[in-house]
Amino acid sequence: MTKDIYNVLFLCTGNSARSIIAEAIMNQEGKGKFKAYSAGSKPGSAPHPYTLDLLRGLHHDTSFARSKSWDEFASPDAPQMDFVFTVCDNAAAEECPFWPGQPITAHWGVPDPVKAEGPEAVKRLAFSETYRMLRSRISIFFSLPLGSLDRMALQRNLDDIGKSPAKAD
Incomplete structure (x- = not known):
């Protein structure tokens, strides 16, 4: 699998935190x-x-950020996705969207920081932890030799990324 630019879609339920954080990280660090x-x-x-x-505090551009339906990416004129990652939290019995079609898909579930309870500092810490976990997984993804892995090997690697606990940087 070798391309000049890979299109990646991050899906979750509300598109207000996890998937937007992942989008920002990948666009900034994907070079x-x-x-x-x-x-x-x-x-x-x-x-x-x-x-x-x-995201602003970590020097990410946020001009792209808006909550949107996955229907925008299912239309014929939408960019064709190479990868689709769900980032919803199955462990919390959260409903995860399913993406039909031919992209390589994997589940990289992380807890929803929007559901964090407690003082503001605890809530903001949940968002920081989400960022850390997603950045770690995306960094591992970037290290994969996409051009030399067949589809099955790539799928196994992507599934493993989602199953492993995200380590601190």
Whole structure:
């Protein structure tokens, strides 16, 4: 699998935190080799304010950030995806969207920081932890030799990334 630019879609339910964070990380750190998008199966009205605060504080562009339905990426004129990653949390019995078609898919579930309870500092810490986990998984993905792995080997690697606990940087 060798391309100049790989299109990657991150899906979750609300498209207000996890998938937007992943999109920002991949677009900034993908060095032009990846174009990331995000969407939700039941998108909210806007990205969570803590998502935007966190990304701005880490020097990410947030001009792209808006909550949107995955329907935008199912139309014939939408970019064709090479990879689709769900980032919803199966462990919390959260409903994860399913993406039909031919892209390589994997589940990289992380807890929803929007559901964090407690003082503001605890909630913001949940967003930071989400960022750390997603950045770790995306960094591992970037290290894969995409041009030399067949589809089955690539699928195994992507599944393993989602199953392994994200390590601290």
